[in-house]
Amino acid sequence: MGLFYNKKSFRHGVHPPEQKSETNQLPIRQFGFAPLMVLPLSQHIGAPSVPVVSEGQEVVRGQLLAHSDGYVSVPLHAPASGVIRKIGEVPTVSGKKTKGIYLETFPASGQEVWGGEKIDLDSASPEEILQGVQQAGIVGLGGAAFPTHVKLKVPEGKSCEILMLNGIECEPYLTTDHRVMLEQDADIFMGIRYLLKATGAKEVIIGIEANKKDAAEHLAALIPDDLPIRVEVVPVKYPQGAEKMLITAILGREVPSGGLPIDIGIVVVNVATAAEIGRLLPKGRGIQERVVTITGDGIKRKGNYLIPVGTPIRYVLEQVGVEEGLAEVYLGGPMMGMAISDLSIPITKGTSGVVVFTKKKVKQDQRIYPCIKCGACVSACPLSLNPSELGILAQAEAYEEMATKNNLMDCFECGSCAYVCPSNIPLVQYFRLSKKMVRKNNK
């Protein structure tokens, strides 16, 4: 099917400096085990997992630590061999403490992994594959951390025509998907086989931005003859990695407001998630580690590292070295990632990057000026909302009006509006809060 370059795109969007060149040439390197792993039971959207181990119990790498609680939930596996030190409160990126497990690793914890029930591609039914994906603890590795098996389940009365692999990675600084596409091609194609069977899709499109041509060419050259795969290269623009934007950029179709891609016959899966499926399911393993880009001007040895889930950020930063004047640490990319204040927060399944800025790099003038109605946000919003008007309404606490008349609930907080705002108005923060208030009032 091959490789296609196109000029198509979605409406609006922004072009933040890409800053990917410092890490996109660096191969993925294995990280060591931290002495103490911190494992929140909720590393995904949905119900937290339920521990099946007890304090003081010895576990081996890959062993089930907590099973899923219901359908929208995934289990948790041991990232290393060791002893369960404590089951209690752990710090998370949201600032709140949640229930989790502290695992003290054995100094000699090896790389071998405990396997469970293998999912055979040829004999497994679509339903068994979905169960296998859930049992492997797989969530969207692009950052959303939504349980993948839920996303892959095609609802009654709908059908999946196209499986889209998201290799856009539009967040500046991050290069994990880039490296995964270059280094884990076999896993990706194996993952696609499972995904095709699970969804019943007839064709596969791998969407990649033009700043990763090498990855696009690499994958296109290796497409197995029996797989209906097309690699589509699109111009660089943020936030193209958002499902809706990706679909519109490549297919010119829009996902209805409040709906999902499956409503128009599409399922979108991140490339790294596909690779994880292709790697774990044949062996019956659970997810224990993920590729994370460690970068920013505050990092000495930038790169892409395969880091065990549960590794505290402090341990990560000690290993790679940090520069003087550390000011801000973000989990995820700098556009949508969350700033953390506590370095004992761990890498979780959804952590695609750790970006560290020194004082030099952090926005200098933080003073908020009034909205001068310059309209920059209006020309930036990929959904064609009016962030200026929404911001003024948020200040007036007119949440209901924002939702009913100004489509607040469509906003997915990409941050394009706040990125261009000359007055430093914290629009994303306003909208996050406003959405919360609307949901609360509608209960």
Added chain:
Amino acid sequence: MQQTTLHISTSPHLSKGVSTVGIMQNVVWALIPVSLFAVYAFGWSALLVLLATTGSAVLTEHMICRWSGKTSTVDDWSAVITGLLLGLTLPPAFPLWMAIIGSVVAIAVGKMAFGGLGKNVFNPALVGRAFLQAAFPVAITTWSPAFAPERLQSLHPSTMAAPFMQPAVDGMSGATPLSAFKFEGINTNTMELAMGQVSGSIGETSALLILLGGLYLIWRGMMDWRIPAGILLSVAILSALVFAIDPVSYPAPGFMLFAGGLMLGAMFMATDMVASPMTNAGIWIYGAFIGTLIFVIRIWGGLPEGIMYAILLGNALSPHLDKLVPRRVYGHLKTKKS
């Protein structure tokens, strides 16, 4: 690793780097060549008018902030623009005391009464000018010619006129190209207009420098090119149309574009971000509306020039123009009325 205090901020953690203060400052930089040329063309009187309007605008905003117990907002530089723009729309020999009153009105009524920067409905400089037009109709239409030989040696007698005294009528009063055309049927060479070798308001004489200042701001991404484009295009199209029908009684499109305050108004007045629309359709309608109105006033109205009223009317309509053509939000089939 040493203990560090980490700063927490909300996403996004990157900024495009264009700041509100930066925009304001750059508008001022863009107006500097126009102002310098105006001083060269009209002499020290023009310089004093510009200094008086700018200084009093800043001072007025500062005092109003202080009296209302708020932190002064003059460091956002927007008052400098208002003062400078007002000065540029006045005749070179305009009495300073009147100019200062105009500046006070511009800031106090045109801006602070609405709640300060971002809240004003009209371009504050034009509010000030509209007040002066109503209060001092003679002084504001008394033009002195450019490049008068004595301009850099002495001031116009009217510049220093004492408040509320009838200023001496300037013997060298020259008609502006637009009034010359309108009332006497005299055409001025477009080249002279572009280079600023004619009489008129302080800042409207060199269309070329105004254009360059505007292009600089467009290049820096600090001005919406669609607004001047909409205004200039609609004036050009309409005047080309009537000129094609009757080249004797109607002025040439080139004259229409380069004469009077059109260039200054289209580039620096109508583009006041606060008082202009934000949506693509709204912006084009706004430009076309102002351009058409300018054309209508100039050709058929009682006044030789209609930029000010056209822009003020456009300002008043701009919030509605944004809603006139509803934008289709992603994923919605029909446009929702907002």
